[in-house]
Amino acid sequence: xxxxxxxxxxxxxxxxxxxxxxxxxxxxxxxxxxxxxxxxxxxxxxxxxxxxxxxxxxxxxxxxxxxxxxxxxxxxxxxxxxxxxxxxxxxxxxxxxxxxxxxxxxxxxxxxxxxxxxxxxxxxxxxxxxxxxxxxxxxxxxxxxxxxxxxxxxxxxxxxxxxxxxxxxxxxxxxxxxxxxxxxxxxxxxxxxxxxxxxxxxxxxxxxxxxxxxxxxxxxxxxxxxxxxxxxxxxxxxxxxxxxxxxxxxxxxxxxxxxxxxxxxxxxxxxxxxxxxxxxxxxxxxxxxxxxxxxxxxxxxxxxxxxxxxxxxxxxxxxxxxxxxxxxxxxxxxxxxxxxxxxxxxxxxxxxxxxxxxxxxxxxxxxxxxxxxxxxxxxxxxxxxxxxxxxxxxxxxxxxxxxxxxxxxxxxxxxxxxxxxxxxxxxxxxxxxxxxxxxxxxxxxxxxxxxxxxxxxxxxxxxxxx
Amino acid sequence: xxxxxxxxxxxxxxxxxxxxxxxxxxxxxxxxxxxxxxxxxxxxxxxxxxxxxxxxxxxxxxxxxxxxxxxxxxxxxxxxxxxxxxxxxxxxxxxxxxxxxxxxxxxxxxxxxxxxxxxxxxxxxxxxxxxxxxxxxxxxxxxxxxxxxxxxxxxxxxxxxxxxxxxxxxxxxxxxxxxxxxxxxxxxxxxxxxxxxxxxxxxxxxxxxxxxxxxxxxxxxxxxxxxxxxxxxxxxxxxxxxxxxxxxxxxxxxxxxxxxxxxxxxxxxxxxxxxxxxxxxxxxxxxxxxxxxxxxxxxxxxxxxxxxxxxxxxxxxxxxxxxxxxxxxxxxxxxxxxxxxxxxxxxxxxxxxxxxxxxxxxxxxxxxxxxxxxxxxxxxxxxxxxxxxxxxxxxxxxxxxxxxxxxxxxxxxxxxxxxxxxxxxxxxxxxxxxxxxxxxxxxxxxxxxxxxxxxxxxxxxxxxxxxxxxxxxx
Numbered sequence: 001x002x003x004x005x006x007x008x009x010x011x012x013x014x015x016x017x018x019x020x021x022x023x024x025x026x027x028x029x030x031x032x033x034x035x036x037x038x039x040x041x042x043x044x045x046x047x048x049x050x051x052x053x054x055x056x057x058x059x060x061x062x063x064x065x066x067x068x069x070x071x072x073x074x075x076x077x078x079x080x081x082x083x084x085x086x087x088x089x090x091x092x093x094x095x096x097x098x099x100x101x102x103x104x105x106x107x108x109x110x111x112x113x114x115x116x117x118x119x120x121x122x123x124x125x126x127x128x129x130x131x132x133x134x135x136x137x138x139x140x141x142x143x144x145x146x147x148x149x150x151x152x153x154x155x156x157x158x159x160x161x162x163x164x165x166x167x168x169x170x171x172x173x174x175x176x177x178x179x180x181x182x183x184x185x186x187x188x189x190x191x192x193x194x195x196x197x198x199x200x201x202x203x204x205x206x207x208x209x210x211x212x213x214x215x216x217x218x219x220x221x222x223x224x225x226x227x228x229x230x231x232x233x234x235x236x237x238x239x240x241x242x243x244x245x246x247x248x249x250x251x252x253x254x255x256x257x258x259x260x261x262x263x264x265x266x267x268x269x270x271x272x273x274x275x276x277x278x279x280x281x282x283x284x285x286x287x288x289x290x291x292x293x294x295x296x297x298x299x300x301x302x303x304x305x306x307x308x309x310x311x312x313x314x315x316x317x318x319x320x321x322x323x324x325x326x327x328x329x330x331x332x333x334x335x336x337x338x339x340x341x342x343x344x345x346x347x348x349x350x351x352x353x354x355x356x357x358x359x360x361x362x363x364x365x366x367x368x369x370x371x372x373x374x375x376x377x378x379x380x381x382x383x384x385x386x387x388x389x390x391x392x393x394x395x396x397x398x399x400x401x402x403x404x405x406x407x408x409x410x411x412x413x414x415x416x417x418x419x420x421x422x423x424x425x426x427x428x429x430x431x432x433x434x435x436x437x438x439x440x441x442x443x444x445x446x447x448x449x450x451x452x453x454x455x456x457x458x459x460x461x462x463x464x465x466x
Numbered sequence: 467x468x469x470x471x472x473x474x475x476x477x478x479x480x481x482x483x484x485x486x487x488x489x490x491x492x493x494x495x496x497x498x499x500x501x502x503x504x505x506x507x508x509x510x511x512x513x514x515x516x517x518x519x520x521x522x523x524x525x526x527x528x529x530x531x532x533x534x535x536x537x538x539x540x541x542x543x544x545x546x547x548x549x550x551x552x553x554x555x556x557x558x559x560x561x562x563x564x565x566x567x568x569x570x571x572x573x574x575x576x577x578x579x580x581x582x583x584x585x586x587x588x589x590x591x592x593x594x595x596x597x598x599x600x601x602x603x604x605x606x607x608x609x610x611x612x613x614x615x616x617x618x619x620x621x622x623x624x625x626x627x628x629x630x631x632x633x634x635x636x637x638x639x640x641x642x643x644x645x646x647x648x649x650x651x652x653x654x655x656x657x658x659x660x661x662x663x664x665x666x667x668x669x670x671x672x673x674x675x676x677x678x679x680x681x682x683x684x685x686x687x688x689x690x691x692x693x694x695x696x697x698x699x700x701x702x703x704x705x706x707x708x709x710x711x712x713x714x715x716x717x718x719x720x721x722x723x724x725x726x727x728x729x730x731x732x733x734x735x736x737x738x739x740x741x742x743x744x745x746x747x748x749x750x751x752x753x754x755x756x757x758x759x760x761x762x763x764x765x766x767x768x769x770x771x772x773x774x775x776x777x778x779x780x781x782x783x784x785x786x787x788x789x790x791x792x793x794x795x796x797x798x799x800x801x802x803x804x805x806x807x808x809x810x811x812x813x814x815x816x817x818x819x820x821x822x823x824x825x826x827x828x829x830x831x832x833x834x835x836x837x838x839x840x841x842x843x844x845x846x847x848x849x850x851x852x853x854x855x856x857x858x859x860x861x862x863x864x865x866x867x868x869x870x871x872x873x874x875x876x877x878x879x880x881x882x883x884x885x886x887x888x889x890x891x892x893x894x895x896x897x898x899x900x901x902x903x904x905x906x907x908x909x910x911x912x913x914x915x916x917x918x919x920x921x922x923x924x925x926x927x928x929x930x931x932x933x934x935x936x937x938x939x940x
Contacts, residue, residue, distance in 0.1 A: 198705070204826075204830065205826060207822045207823075207825065207826055208672075208673055208676040208706065208822075209818075209819070209822055236833050236907075236908060237830075237833070239664065239829055239883055239908065240706065242708070243708070243709075310815065314815045314816060314818075314819050315819065317816060317819070318816070318819035318820070318822075318823060321816055321819065321820050321823075342815060342816055343814065343816060345814065345815035345816075346811070346813070346814055346815060347781075347782045347785055347810055347811065347813035347814065347815065347817070347818060348785065348789050348811065349815055350782065350815040350818050351674060351782055351783075351785055351786040351789055352789050354673040354674050354786070355671065355673070355674060355786060355789070357673055358670070358671040358672060358673045358674070361705060362703070365702055365703070414705070415705055440702065440705055
C-alpha cells in the first residue's frame with residue numbers, strides 16, 4: 001500500500017487497520033497532509049488547512065488505539081468542515097472578504113460531536129460566498145477545481161468538500177445543503193452526499209423559513225452513514241432537531257427487496273442532457289435487480305423554483321439587512337445582483353410562498369404514501385467550466401440562478417432526506433449521479449438503498465489522475 | 467364549590483373513573499352538560515355552534531364502548547373545540563362573516579385523535595376573527611362574557627373555550643395560542659391552560675403559524691395532562707410536529723414532587739408594565755413554590771421586549787388569510803383587524819427575515835437562561851379582565867396600551883416555543899381571576915404540568931364560576 005492508496009482508504013477501512021495495528025492514525029494523517037500539499041495547489045479544495053491540529057488529533061487517536069479497549073467512533077479518521085460552518089479557534093471565512101480573518105469562539109454541536117468522536121481535523125473546505133451558488137469560486141480563496149477535469153467545477157456550494165474527497169484529501173467531509181449544495185458537488189465530483197432530513201443534524205440558526213441542512217459527504221455510503229451517526233441526534237441548540245434514530249451504519253446492512261420506487265427523469269418539468277438521461281435511467285433500472293418495484297412516476301407538482309427563489313434569496317440577503325450598500329463593494333458581484341432583488345418582495349409575496357410550500361409538502365407527502373423512494377437524476381447535466389456562476393445556458397443576469405438544479409431544491413423545501421449517488425461517467429469522463437429521496441425522517445431507507453446500489457455498481461475504486 | 471358534585475362540574479378523570487365502574491353513564495353526563503349549556507350559554511356566549519345531536523350520539527357510542535370494555539382515552543367526556551380549528555362536517559366560522567356558513571371537508575390531527583379516543587363533541591367555541599385579539603368579540607356571534615363577571619371579557623382568542631370550561635359548559639376544551647390565546651382566557655376565566663412546546667400537538671398549515679400552538683384548557687391539571695396525552699405526537703401533515711413518548715397523565719399520577727427545582731420568578735421580565743394588584747397576587751402565589759421545596763430566585767434573561775418581532779410575525783400570519791382578496795372582503799372584516807392587515811401589507815420580506823432572526827435570538831437567549839432554571843414564574847397577564855367586546859384594556863397600571871403589547875408575558879413564549887401554562891392563583895378585590903404563568907424548558911412540558919399539579923394541591927382553586935344569571939346582577 002503506497003501513500004496514495006492510504007489516502008483513498010475509506011473511514012471504515014482505516015478504522016479496521018487502526019484496530020489491527022496495521023496502520024496508525026499518524027501515518028494516515030501524514031499521508032493525507034502530504035497529499036493536500038501535493039495536489040491542493042491545483043484543486044484548491046481547502047481555504048484553511050490545520051496540519052498541526054490534525055497531527056495532534058492523530059497522536060491522541062494513536063494513543064487511544066494503543067491503550068486498547070473502546071475507542072471513539074471516528075478515532076483517527078481525518079475529515080474536513082465546510083467553511084460556511086463556524087469552527088472555534090479556526091478561521092472561518094464563509095467565502096467572504098467580510099469574514100476573511102474571522103476566528104469564531106464557538107461552533108455548532110455537530111462539530112463538537114465529530115471532535116468528541118476522535119476525528120482528525122484537516123481544515124476548512126471552500127465554498128462560494130454564503131453558499132449562494134452551485135459552483136465554488138469566491139473572492140477569498142478563488143476557484144475550486146474538479147479533480148476529474150481541472151477545467152471543470154466540482155459544483156457547489158460544498159465544492160471544496162467534494163473535491164477533497166475525490167482527490168484523496170480525507171475520507172469524510174461535512175457539507176451543507178440549502179438548495180442542493182451537498183448533492184450538486186457530489187454528483188459533479190463522483191462522490192456520495194446525503195442531505196439528511198431537516199433537523200436530523202442539529203444546526204443553530206434554524207428557522208421555519210430555513211432551507212439549509214448539514215450532512216455527510218464521503219467516498220462510500222458506509223462512511224457517510226458512520227459520519228451521520230456521529231452528527232445526528234437532538235440538541236437544544238436547534239428547536240427542530242429530531243429524536244435520536246437507530247444507527248444508520250448498522251441499518252445500511254439490510255436489504256431493500258420489495259421497496260416501491262418511483263423513477264422520474266424530469267419530475268415533469270426538467271430538461272436533462274441526453275447522456276445524463278441515459279446513464280441515470282440505466283442506473284434506476286438496476287434497482288429491479290435489487291428486488292425493488294421500479295415504476296416511472298412523479299408527484300405531478302409544478303417546478304417550485306419561485307418559492308425557493310424568494311426564500312433562498314431573502315435568506316441570503318438577511319445577513320446584510322440594513323448595511324447592504326455599505327458592504328456591497330466587498331461582496332461577490334454575481335451574488336449581489338441576486339440579493340439586491342430581495343428588497344422588492346413584500347410580506348404578501350413571502351406568505352404566498354410559505355403557503356405554497358405547505359401545499360407542495362402535502363403533494364409530496366401524498367406521493368410518498370405510494371412510493372418508498374423517488375429516484376431522479378441528481379443533476380440535469382455534468383460539470384460545467386469552473387469559475388462561472390451558472391452553466392452556460394443561463395444568462396449572467398438571469399433571476400433563475402439556481403433553476404438549473406431542478407431535482408435538488410424541491411427537497412430543501414420539504415426537508416426530506418435526499419442523497420446523490422454516483423452512477424457512471426460521461427464520454428468526456430465526468431461523473432454523473434442519481435438522486436435518491438425518501439420519506440420525511442426516513443434517512444435510513446435512503447442510505448440503505450444507496451448502499452445496495454453501491455454493492456451492484458461500486459464507484460469508490462475510480463480515482464482521478466492528478 | 468357548591469356545584470362540586472354536579473355532573474357538569476366533574477373533571478374528566480373523575481368521569482372516566484366512574485364510567486369504568488359503571489357508576490355513571492356518558493349519556494347522563496352529556497345530558498347534564500347540554501342542559502347547562504342551554505341554561506347559561508345564551509348569556510355567556512361561549513359557543514358559536516353547538517352540536518347536541520352529535521354529542522348524544524357520541525355519548526351513546528361511548529356508553530357501548532365502556533360496556534364492551536374497550537373505551538378510548540376520553541370516551542364519554544364532553545369536549546369543546548375552538549372555532550379557529552376546522553372541523554370536518556361541523557360549521558367552522560373562524561369568527562369571520564366570510565366563513566359564517568363554512569363546513570370543512572377536512573379536519574385536523576388533534577381533533578381526529580379526540581374523535582378516535584371517544585370524546586363527546588359539544589360544539590365550537592367563540593373566537594375573535596381568525597384569533598386576532600385578546601378578547602372574543604366578533605361579527606358572527608361575539609363577544610363571549612366572563613362567567614365571573616358578565617361585563618368583562620373572557621379574554622381571547624380562546625375566550626369561548628375558557629368561558630365554557632369555567633362555567634361548566636364543557637369538561638375539556640381545546641384552545642390555540644399564537645400570542646397568548648390560551649393563557650389570556652385561562653387567566654381571565656380562572657381555569658388551567660397549557661400552551662405546549664412548539665409542535666408537540668400537530669397543527670396545519672405549519673409554515674405560516676409556527677408561533678401558534680394548540681393546547682388544553684381545563685379545570686384541573688390532570689385533565690389537561692389527559693387532553694395533552696391524547697392530542698400530542700407526530701403527524702406527517704405537520705412536518706414540525708414531534709412525539710415526546712410521554713403519557714403526561716400517568717406521569718402526573720406517579721408523582722408531583724418538584725422539590726429541589728430551581729425556579730426563577732420575574733414580576734416583569736424586565737419590560738412589562740403590570741397592574742399592582744395582579745402583581746401582588748401573582749407574587750404571593752410564586753412564593754408558595756418555596757413551600758413545595760423549590761429554590762425561588764428573582765431573575766429574568768437580559769433581553770428586550772420582543773414585541774417588534776412578534777408584531778411582524780403575528781401581523782403577516784393574519785395577512786396570510788387575505789393574500790389576494792383584502793379589498794374585496796374588507797367590508798365584512800372586523801374593522802379593528804383591518805387596521806392590522808393594512809399594517810401587515812407594509813411589511814417587506816426582509817422585515818420578516820429580520821423578525822425571524824430576532825425570533826431565533828430569543829430562542830437562544832432563553833435556552834441559555836433556562837440552563838440555570840428548571841422553571842420560570844411570571845404573572846400570566848398584566849391586568850384583570852377588561853370590558854367584554856373591546857379590543858384591549860385601555861390602560862394597564864395607568865399606562866396606555868398597544869395592540870397586543872399588554873400580553874408581554876405571553877407572547878414571549880410563542881417566540882421561544884417553550885411550554886407555558888396559566889394556573890389560577892387568586893382573585894382581585896373585584897372578584898376577578900388572576901393567573902400565574904409557569905414556563906418550562908423547551909420540550910419539557912412534563913415539568914410544567916407537574917409543577918402546576920403540585921401548586922394545585924397546595925392552592926386549589928374554585929372549579930366553577932357562579933354565573934350571574936343564577937342571581938342576576940343588581
